[in-house]
Amino acid sequence: EAQVTQNPRYLITVTGKKLTVTCSQNMNHEYMSWYRQDPGLGLRQIYYSMNVEVTDKGDVPEGYKVSRKEKRNFPLILESPSPNQTSLYFCASSLGDRGLSFEQYFGPGTRLTVT
């Protein structure tokens, strides 16, 4: 089954404790992206990747890191999480490494709480 998977689905952590949220897709998509969803603000793009070893900042990259060593995986790293990073996070992928003219496939979401 074609899908985007994320782990963990739920995470409660403390300020400053490094964490990684994994994202994997089995559709051979070039483009992958991370979003955060906060009430009243809509989905905001954190980072995106157009292909292996190619990543770029979205609109809200501060406090996050990503890497794209393999085509299928795009982990999101929070080196020192803070309470303002409490949010619902989505990973997504799509065909094409130039221009978003294909639909995004979203993962199930990761609900992160930082205390």
Add this chain to the structure above:
Amino acid sequence: ILNVEQSPQSLHVQEGDSTNFTCSFPSSNFYALHWYRWETAKSPEALFVMTLNGDEKKKGRISATLNTKEGYSYLYIKGSQPEDSATYLCAFVIFGNEKLTFGTGTRLTIIP
């Protein structure tokens, strides 16, 4: 940061009625406009991606139109059913930029 505006923010529609809502975006350097359907406790799912002025797309009872010159897209739902209850998101891409900018969505509730 580019602004994508959706209206109305929320909408209650009687089952069987038809409805529509709007996505407004900057018209310069347009590349693509996406529509997604997002049910509570699930992930957003793609409805349409449109790239050409005048594009019209249809999927079952849902259709969308695109006007890139004036910067708007309409989403129409014909004969609303309870399963249409969801938040409908639009997202905009400008030429030469690989970022997707989302609106805050229109929350649609169908009243049985």
